[in-house]
Amino acid sequence: MNKLNIYLFENLGCYYIFDVNRNRILPIDEITFKELNDKNLQDVEYQSTKIHSLMEHGYLLTNRPEKIYHPYTDMVENLLDSDLPRICLQVTQGCNFRCDYCVYSDKYENRVHSSNVMKWETAKASLDFLIVHSSDTMSLDVGFYGGEPLLQYALIKKCMRYITKKIYGKPISFTITTNGSLLTEEMVEEFLKYNTKLTISLDGPKQIQDKNRVYLDGSGTYDIVSENVKRLCKKYPELKKNLNYSMVLDPENGFEIIENFVEMDDDLFKDTSILTSIISQKYRKDDIQYSQKYYEEWEYSKFKYMLYLTGKFSEKYDSRIMRMIFLDMISFIKSTRNNYAPLSSVEHHSGPCIPGQLRLFVTTDGHFFPCEKVSENSEIMNIGNLKQGFDYAKVKNLLNVGTLTEDECKHCFAFRNCTLCAMVADTGKKENHNLSKELKKKACKRIRYEFDDKLKDVCALKRCGFNLDKFQINGGLK
Secondary structure, three states: OOOOOEEEEEEOOEEEEEEOOOOEEEEEOHHHHHHHHHHOOOOHHHOOHHHHHHHHOOOOOOOOOOEEOOOOHHHHHHHHHHOOOEEEEEOEOOOOEOOOOOOOOOOEOOOOOOOOEOOHHHHHHHHHHHHHOOOOOOOEEEEEEOOOHHHHHHHHHHHHHHHHHHOOOOOEEEEEEEOOOOOOHHHHHHHHHOOEEEEEEOOOOHHHHHHHOEEOOOOEOHHHHHHHHHHHHHHOHHHHHHEEEEEEEOOOOOOHHHHHHHHHOHHHHOOOEEEEEEOOOOOEOOOOOOOHHHHHHHHHHHHHHHHHHOOOOOHHHOOHHHHHHHHHHHHHHHHOOOOOOOOOOEEOOOOOOOOOOOOEEEOOOOEEEOOOOOOOOOOOOOOEEOOOEEOHHHHHHHHOHHHHHHHHHHOOOOHHHOOOOHHHHOOOOOOOOOOOHHHHHHHHHHHHHHHHHHHHHHHHHHHOOOOHHHHHHOOOOO
């Protein structure tokens, strides 16, 4: 008999089932937990009354996919031909910073800084490509990426004016990721006219920012970036409506110093969003080291924020950083209320978007990649170019990354909550023409650990008194 597709776990002295088919967490008593854990319902005759009751209500199914195949595979051509909402232009590979953890630094396999810049002919062809392939979209977005994209401000301005004149009947927005050092009043005025969302990279207070984010000569960047942004926000208050910060956390440092910095500097952070990430391990030549101090301060901050969400702590503990972290957790809680159909015989784990469809990345020389995060040296990640269009076979191969670990995926409790795409299985080297099963399996192990942690955090949050309905009535996270 097939085993139940469930995941059993304990947290803070309580017992739970995560039902993979229903995507729900169920509290159970210790006796039921032990029975499920010991026999896993191999014989119906030994099932308890409580287990029978769960099964009668549609839980504890054995459904698992028999084949891993992404349901969008057969729709790839249609979606890429007419439903392309966004394009991201690599306007330069140069930068005026030399950040220690940058993917263009010598610590990573995939990229190096260069003097390559995108020519107007390439930019124009990219924008025309977006227009032709977006007939079914409701809106458009054009992103500008580097290096440091503001080194190519004249090209960016030309692109904005060109596509705005070419598009009729649908809204268009622009996004720029910048280090903030080159931002001027003229640029801000231009960006405000064109509904431009700015994401500024700022990693913390002076001692943190100046450790990793430096100029070519090694000098720090905090003073110039922070003073520049504050000055521009003071002169153009409306700038903050479209301003985000990207904060890369270095786990060798503590976490509390970052959180205190964000909470205390309203001139920089008030009315903005903060997106945090850990220094990327992908394509890196060495391993990222986590300090014990970082772990302890991170977990303590999560605990305080749980108490704030449940009304046990005051607004003083409304952490701007934790707010974004808990949005993901609350989104998962909402998803557990959905009525999921049992897994079918043909499925693919969640995680992959259609490569190139949501964030098509065009390099300075007009080559296509799924997004800006993947290696430009990787042959397998090169999914086309402006002259020949998309390589649909490559796109489909990347979309079906789950086939690398088919047996493991069929039995994985994180199947419906996986976040992995083909990038995790890419070596980043030009000579490799196949995705790596070993890299995928390594990433799978991390995902299972992270999802187990999320399940326990959700249970802890609920035990602290979190009520989703009350939370939504009160307006959610502001």
